[in-house]
Amino acid sequence: MAGQVNPDLAKERENASFNTQKLTNLLYGGAEKVRRRRYIESLAFSDPAYSGDEDPVFMSREELYSSQLKRALTTVQRVKELNITEEDLSTYRNAALSGGMPGLALTWIAFIPTILQQGTEEQKQKWLKPAQDLSIVGAYAQTEMGHGTFVRGLETTATYDPSTQEFVIHSPTLTSTKWWPGGLGKTSNYATVMAQLYTQGKCYGPHNFMVQIRSLEDHTPCPGVTLGDIGPKMEGNANDNGFARFDHVRIPRENMLMKFARVEPDGTYVQPASSKLAYSNMVYLRGTFVMSAAQALASASTIAVRYSCVRRQSEMKPGEPEPQILDYQTQQYKLFPQLAAAYAFWFAARFMTQQHASITGSMEKGDMSGLAELHALSAGLKSYTTAVMSAGIDVCRMSCGGHGYSHASGLPALFSTGTSLCTAEGENTVMMLQTARYLVKCFVQSQSGKTLSGTVAYLSAVQPSPVSGERNMSDLGTQVTAFQHRAARMVRHAALQMQTEMQKGKSREDAWNSCSVLLIKAAQAHVHSFVVRNFAETVQTVEVEESVRAVLTSLCQLYSLHGITEHAGDFLMDGYLTGRDIDAASSLLSAVLAQLRPDAVALVDAFDLHDKMLHSVLGRYDGRVYEHLYQWAQKSPLNKTEVHESYYKYLQPFLKSNRAKL
Ligand SMILES: CCCCCCCC/C=C\CCCCCC(=O)SCCNC(=O)CCNC(=O)[C@H](O)C(C)(C)COP(=O)(O)OP(=O)(O)OC[C@H]1O[C@@H](n2cnc3c(N)ncnc32)[C@H](O)[C@@H]1OP(=O)(O)O
Ligand SMILES: Cc1cc2nc3c(=O)[nH]c(=O)nc-3n(C[C@H](O)[C@H](O)[C@H](O)COP(=O)(O)OP(=O)(O)OC[C@H]3O[C@@H](n4cnc5c(N)ncnc54)[C@H](O)[C@@H]3O)c2cc1C
Numbered sequence: 001m002a003g004q005v006n007p008d009l010a011k012e013r014e015n016a017s018f019n020t021q022k023l024t025n026l027l028y029g030g031a032e033k034v035r036r037r038r039y040i041e042s043l044a045f046s047d048p049a050y051s052g053d054e055d056p057v058f059m060s061r062e063e064l065y066s067s068q069l070k071r072a073l074t075t076v077q078r079v080k081e082l083n084i085t086e087e088d089l090s091t092y093r094n095a096a097l098s099g100g101m102p103g104l105a106l107t108w109i110a111f112i113p114t115i116l117q118q119g120t121e122e123q124k125q126k127w128l129k130p131a132q133d134l135s136i137v138g139a140y141a142q143t144e145m146g147h148g149t150f151v152r153g154l155e156t157t158a159t160y161d162p163s164t165q166e167f168v169i170h171s172p173t174l175t176s177t178k179w180w181p182g183g184l185g186k187t188s189n190y191a192t193v194m195a196q197l198y199t200q201g202k203c204y205g206p207h208n209f210m211v212q213i214r215s216l217e218d219h220t221p222c223p224g225v226t227l228g229d230i231g232p233k234m235e236g237n238a239n240d241n242g243f244a245r246f247d248h249v250r251i252p253r254e255n256m257l258m259k260f261a262r263v264e265p266d267g268t269y270v271q272p273a274s275s276k277l278a279y280s281n282m283v284y285l286r287g288t289f290v291m292s293a294a295q296a297l298a299s300a301s302t303i304a305v306r307y308s309c310v311r312r313q314s315e316m317k318p319g320e321p322e323p324q325i326l327d328y329q330t331q332q333y334k335l336f337p338q339l340a341a342a343y344a345f346w347f348a349a350r351f352m353t354q355q356h357a358s359i360t361g362s363m364e365k366g367d368m369s370g371l372a373e374l375h376a377l378s379a380g381l382k383s384y385t386t387a388v389m390s391a392g393i394d395v396c397r398m399s400c401g402g403h404g405y406s407h408a409s410g411l412p413a414l415f416s417t418g419t420s421l422c423t424a425e426g427e428n429t430v431m432m433l434q435t436a437r438y439l440v441k442c443f444v445q446s447q448s449g450k451t452l453s454g455t456v457a458y459l460s461a462v463q464p465s466p467v468s469g470e471r472n473m474s475d476l477g478t479q480v481t482a483f484q485h486r487a488a489r490m491v492r493h494a495a496l497q498m499q500t501e502m503q504k505g506k507s508r509e510d511a512w513n514s515c516s517v518l519l520i521k522a523a524q525a526h527v528h529s530f531v532v533r534n535f536a537e538t539v540q541t542v543e544v545e546e547s548v549r550a551v552l553t554s555l556c557q558l559y560s561l562h563g564i565t566e567h568a569g570d571f572l573m574d575g576y577l578t579g580r581d582i583d584a585a586s587s588l589l590s591a592v593l594a595q596l597r598p599d600a601v602a603l604v605d606a607f608d609l610h611d612k613m614l615h616s617v618l619g620r621y622d623g624r625v626y627e628h629l630y631q632w633a634q635k636s637p638l639n640k641t642e643v644h645e646s647y648y649k650y651l652q653p654f655l656k657s658n659r660a661k662l
Pocket of ligand 1: 434
């Protein structure tokens with residue numbers, strides 16, 4: 001990243017109050033991990049096999065699909081040649097493929113994890129190695145044209161035939177066509193297909209089946225399978241999200257992924273410990289989206305904060321030079337909450353990963369008690385973090401004015417990729433309602449005297465009655481308690497409202513629907529409170545030098561105070577916080593914005609995002625925005641010729657005939 005640096009940006013870095021490298025080390029788990037990650041990335045960045053292609057935004061869909069597929073296949077070759085370990089694999093792939101997710105990425109993201117999570121030991125033996133070596137390429141085919149959210153409503157059937165010991169995979173209707181799975185359209189030759197299992201005349205609900213969909217010889221669709229690409233999307237067009245229809249396709253019994261549920265050769269169905277274990281791969285993927293949300297927001301903040309130090313506009317004081325736009329408080333108010341949220345989500349993602357490992361570890365030993373909490377936490381965090389990230393990227397985009405709207409900024413692509421995470425792997429409203437469902441259950445249990453534990457323990461500990469007295473609104477403990485109080489009150493209110501509706505004669509389902517806006521808000525408040533608490537605990541307990549702790553404390557305060565002032569009504573509702581508290585929070589917020597201003601560039605630098613990952617002229621490490629903006633525009637295909645061919649085809653004859661009429 002060396003080279004002549006824009007002097008404004010250089011000055012920002014000189015003036016930071018802490019050592020950026022120390023914070024980077026904290027984010028990535030230590031100096032050695034940072035060194036290793038940079039080294040692995042450098043292997044990809046310096047490899048000529050990955051350079052030379054045009055900027056993806058100037059490519060056609062077909063060029064993009066081919067170019068990213070070629071790159072992805074090169075990564076497979078290089079991973080072997082360079083002996084890239086399992087631990088470094090995603091770093092290497094992300095660096096090599098940062099221009100867009102290729103079709104075969106779903107083999108890595110969803111197909112292999114599904115085999116790992118749903119397959120028996122023999123099934124893993126059979127399919128894992130070929131999938132890892134890419135002898136087979138797989139999609140995760142669950143969503144159908146008619147149903148994505150409601151998995152129980154899927155229409156594809158897998159009917160067991162004991163006479164041949166096969167399942168018959170069938171798409172009975174147009175709406176049962178598998179629709180959306182990444183890599184299904186053109187790339188994959190296998191798919192794990194979610195289908196309603198029928199055996200001995202009974203339906204046992206959705207289960208996963210391994211289905212070969214294309215010939216391993218010539219890639220043509222297997223008999224009875226109809227396949228294709230679903231067409232261009234808002235973003236992610238290097239990926240061939242596809243469709244598939246099955247016409248009585250037979251697969252061996254052994255192709256049902258049978259780690260949890262089983263079908264015996266005679267057709268007897270053996271129940272899993274929990275029917276929801278068939279969804280374990282979704283829980284895992286949702287958990288990984290939390291870090292994706294953190295990284296996407298980190299990228300957007302990096303771009304917008306660096307640019308805001310390079311960009312000078314207007315006059316703050318008459319006659320004085322134009323200020324850096326980051327000196328405007330309104331600009332800080334747009335950007336610093338996004339920066340703080342990126343840090344908060346980064347630490348929440350870390351907690352999510354630990355929690356997933358710990359609870360799935362217990363589940364492996366037969367203890368299913370953590371399953372409901374794991375599902376509620378992963379669904380809620382996925383929903384909350386991706387929603388904030390998506391909105392936050394657009395705030396960053398708008399904060400960059402006109403240049404933010406150009407693809408040169410990298411922000412439009414970041415937004416349209418990031419926002420897909422609000423829908424994929426469980427639509428956000430639906431996911432938040434799953435968290436609400438868990439919270440209502442916990443609330444009812446706490447009402448009947450049960451002591452709650454884990455992330456919901458506070459629901460029984462926090463008193464719903466108003467608390468009076470002066471508060472120090474800058475204190476992290478005070479802020480955490482306020483968030484917990486707000487969440488507990490909102491959960492209580494939603495649950496009691498539901499009870500009232502039922503007492504009035506509504507069914508449980510109707511009462512749920514008529515309270516679902518309240519329930520969503522309560523669940524969001526719960527997740528928000530968790531993120532605040534986790535951020536505060538991390539800041540207070542992490543081993544790090546004091547200057548780093550100080551800046552993280554300010555960032556955590558900002559995240560909390562921003563939440564309190566933006567949702568002031570929730571905190572005031574029962575008088576827990578007073579108008580004076582909210583006023584104090586607003587004043588403190590202004591003070592923290594000013595306090596963070598000199599450290600803003602160092603805080604985004606600490607994310608350690610290489611220019612080759614950012615794909616942004618505005619967010620360049622060296623801040624040389626204008627010259628590169630000019631160079632970037634020269635690459636526009638419209639600039640290939642001085643006079644475009646459309647002039648000769650359309651404009652010239654039109655102008656000529658108009659002139660003739662004069
Ligand atoms: C710049 C950005 C960076 C980009 C980085 C790139 C990252 C990768 C990007 C793209 C990859 C895209 C991959 C996308 C792949 C997919 O989308 S695959 C398809 C995903 N589909 C879904 O997620 C479907 C969502 N729907 C569901 O999960 C369920 O149907 C439902 C939870 C909505 C309802 O399930 P249902 O079976 O109807 O259950 P209920 O009757 O409602 O509930 C019964 C009880 O079970 C509990 N439960 C539900 N799910 C789970 C679970 N997974 N685990 C544990 N428990 C579960 C539910 O809460 C009920 O509990 P109670 O009865 O006790 O209340
Ligand atoms: C980029 C991308 C990649 C994808 N990749 C894959 C893949 O690899 N494999 C795969 O199988 N699928 C994939 N999908 C599909 C994805 O998982 C689904 O689109 C997603 O789960 C949402 O389901 P849906 O489309 O049915 O939305 P819908 O459920 O139809 O949502 C529409 C609206 O209805 C509302 N709604 C629905 N149910 C309820 C409810 N119970 N209560 C309240 N509101 C409700 C939602 O909140 C939303 O506002 C992908 C999707 C995208 C966008």
